Amino acid sequence: MxxxxxxxxxxxxxxxxxxxxxxxxxxxxxxxxxxxxxxxxxxxxxxxxxxxxxxxxxxxxxxxxxxxxxxxxxxxxxxxxxxxxxxxxxxxxxxxxxxxxxxLPTAPASAAVADAGSEPAAAAPSAAAPGKHTIVLDVTTAAKSNVQWNSGFTANSQDVLEKGKTWSQTLTIDDLAFTSVSVTPVDFKLGSKDNTCKITVDGKTVVEQSNSVGAFCTYRP
Structure with a gap:
């Protein structure tokens, strides 16, 4: 087989x-x-x-x-x-x-908070040093709100202001840079009054805004 x-x-x-x-x-x-x-x-x-x-x-x-x-x-x-x-x-x-x-040089800043109903103390105008610029940020709150601002490389963390407060920030810088400030309510309610923000550059108001939802002011040199 x-x-x-x-x-x-x-x-x-x-x-x-x-x-x-x-x-x-x-x-x-x-x-x-x-x-x-x-x-x-x-x-x-x-x-x-x-x-x-x-x-x-x-x-x-x-x-x-x-x-x-x-x-x-x-x-x-x-x-x-x-x-x-x-x-x-x-x-x-x-x-x-x-x-x-x-x-980079940082901008010296000074902040002040006061009651909106009170008269802010008049500050004697001071001339900026030659080649310097002065930027003033102002905020007025109609409700408890968050405030945030920045200018160039200088940035601040969030501040919380109670209702009816004014807030001011003064910057003295060599070169003008993009600057912004915003104020938004912590708890938005319909019918709320307006918050206000304002930016003044070298004594001239460049932007001012009022809004109940959120006031945003920006300056571009």
Whole structure:
């Protein structure tokens, strides 16, 4: 009795590691761009995608679903290095901006709050020093309200004023800059009276607004 020969068993098919290859290309390009200031911002998405594709490609290779495991691992390494360089560049740029802002002259400010019904004490006008500018912010509340203001690099946190108060902020600065002040009620009610804000630059009123929902005054030099 003769038996038919048994065909040899074929080796399991391995699939090409497309994700690993894509991750390698993205990681390599991202790493190159990561060394270039400003332009290197495009390295962020490249290195992040390269890292993801490389990790997924490595996992697929470990499960026998893909080949080129070495290429996928290389993609992970290149992408990780590029991402670290991006983080270092971002931290360095942020420190430069922070140091530059800290080195700018800050505007001296003085705030005063008084009852709206009382007469504010008349202050003797003082001439600003040569080359200086004076900006005065005024607010009057008809209800308990939040007050926020900023001028150039100078910004104040929120102040809360009770109903029927006036608030004033005086800034003496070298160069005129974008300035704003807003006053909004803490609990808005229909029929409420208007809050008022005003900005005066070098003795001239440049903007004044009254509104019950929120008064917003902005000055652009």
């Amino acid at each position: 003769s038996y038919a020969p048994v065909p040899p068993m074929s080796a399991p098919v391995q699939y090409k590691n497309g994700l690993g290859t894509a991750g390698f290309v993205l990681g390599l390009v991202g790493l190159i761009f990561a060394f270039i200031p400003i332009i290197g911002v495009i390295a962020w998405p490249l290195t992040i995608l390269g890292l993801i594709f490389g990790i997924v490609g490595t996992l697929c290779a470990n499960r026998g679903q893909a080949s080129n495991k070495g290429l996928a691992i290389t993609a992970v390494v290149l992408s990780a290095i590029g991402l670290v360089i991006c983080v270092i560049w971002t931290a360095a740029f942020g420190k430069v901006v922070s140091d530059t802002a800290a080195g």
